[in-house]
Amino acid sequence: MMKDIKKYQNAEKAKKQREQTLQTPWYYDGLENLCERLHPEKLVLQVSDIEELSWDTKVYRLTSANPKKLLSPFRAGQYIGLTAEINGVRTSRPYSLVSSPNNLAYYELGIKKKEGGFVSPYLLENLKVGDNLEATGPLGEFFYNTLFHGQNLVFIAGGCGITPFISMLRDITERTLPLNVYLIFGCLTEKDILFRKELEDIATRRSNIKLKFILSEPESDWKGACGFITKNEILNFIGNIEGKYFYVVGSLNMYQFIEGELNALNIPIHRIKYEAFGVPDDITKVMGWPNDIDGSKKVKVTLDFLSQGQKEQISFEASSIEPLLNSIERQKDLRLMIENGCRSGQCALCRTKMVSGKVFVPPEVTIREIDQNYGFIHPCISYPLTDIHLDLTLT
Ligand code: FES
Incomplete structure (x- = not known):
């Protein structure tokens, strides 16, 4: 017994000595900082410049609000989530980074006003130089992968879906990457073509980047392609599908259309990458929505949550045609x-x-099998059909 106590005391003494004499490893602090910079819990950004890009879109330049805290690096094609407080409702929206990942002095976001939207009209009308905003770090999987995507890329953009491609094109041209890019950009009218001058300039200067605009509601003097981005338009532009990888960004309606066109061209599903498309404008028009539930249906939502360490419960009424996350944020x-x-x-x-x-x-949304099996949902894209009970204390 005494022997064991002695042994323990010696071990404790040795440990103390070690702690006193061993310096913190040289890499420790650096790694901590690096992890925080790569995966920040949140960023605080300051609006440093605002540019009117078109009649309904502005480009916001954002720097770190804390000069000692550097911006996180990102991959061209990623987005950040911006938080806004509007009439007491705290919510956030994802916006693609349009700036180049090679310049981390600032981020730039292209924000288009969504008619009837909650956040974008507010930001466009109220955000001014000097304002601070909370944001997530860069997120998303919509970026070029050298291993899997090859060197022939077809970018298909609809409307403000051009934004992640601007960052990708800036990156490709700045680093002179050996990639062949075919960009097809569909808009309603000429005044909706965002970044037109820059795109035309890039396509003029770089023979490896080809550009095609297609307008669905052009004015009579438009001399370019008209209509939708059909399989014929795609094939005529890219020549053949061999070895090409497709990236698509646009509205949910556009995705449904493009999916059919790419299918008709026999593009394998693993050669197509779709960016997150946000929530549908009208969920009742989405395939599979139950016919007997209309916009007037209300349900009771019960939430278990933690308040000062105690589990509490609250119930409120929510609309079936609004994502649960939005209804919760409204409380x-x-x-x-x-x-x-x-x-x-x-x-x-x-x-x-x-x-x-x-x-x-x-139906386009795939929830991980493990989440489904254990009863987890993604409230950002889940619409309540019946009364709902959520437990926010379990993760
Ligand atoms: S916010 Fe991304 S899954 Fe809900």
């Missing part, structure tokens, strides 16, 4: 913020345990 007095990024069911940051109830999820 402004609760000040509950469920972590979120894409708001499209892709990043899984908002993963929440559903104790009971039934939700509708658009």
Whole structure:
């Protein structure tokens, strides 16, 4: 017994000596800082410049609000989630970075006003130089992968879906990457072509980057292609599909159309990458939505949550045609913020345990099998069909 005590005392003494004499390894602090810079819990950004890009779109330049805290590096094609507080409702939206990943002095976002939207009209009307904004670090999987995507890339953009491609093109041209890019950009009218001058300039200067605009509602003097981005338009432009990898960004409606066209061209599904498309404008028009539920249906949502270490419960009424995350954020007095990024069911940051109830999820959204098996939902893209009970204390 005494022997063991002695042994323990010696071991403790040796440990203390080690702690006193060993310096912190040289790399320790550096790694801590690096991890924080790569995966920040949140960023505080300051608006340093605003440019009117078109009649309904502005480009915001954002720097770090804390000069000692550097901006996180990102891959061209990624987005950040911007938080805004509007009439007491704290919410956030993802916006693609349009700036080059080779310049981390600032981020730039192209924000288009969404008619009837909650956040973008507010930002466009109220955000001014000097304002601070909370944001996530860069997120998303929509970027070029040298191993899997090859050297022949077809970018298909609809409307403000051009934004991640601007960052990618800036990166490709700045680093003179040996890639062949075919960009097809569909818009309603000429005045909706964002970044037109820059795109035409890049296509003129770089023979490896080809550009085609297609307008669905052109003025009579438009001399370019008209209509939708059909399989014939795609094939005529790219020549053949051999070895090409397709990236698509646009609205949900556009995705449904393009999916059919790419299918008709026999493009294998693993050669197509779709960016998160946000929530549908009208969920009742989405395939699979139950016919007997209309916009007037209300359900009861019950939430279990932690307040000062205690589990509490609250119930409120929510609309069936609004994503659960939005309904929860509307409970402004609760000040509950469920972590979120894409708001499209892709990043899984908002993963929440559903104790009971039934939700509708658009068929394009794939929820991880393990989440489904254990009753977790993504409230950003889940619409309540019945009364719902969520437990926010379980992750
Ligand atoms: S916020 Fe990305 S899955 Fe919900």
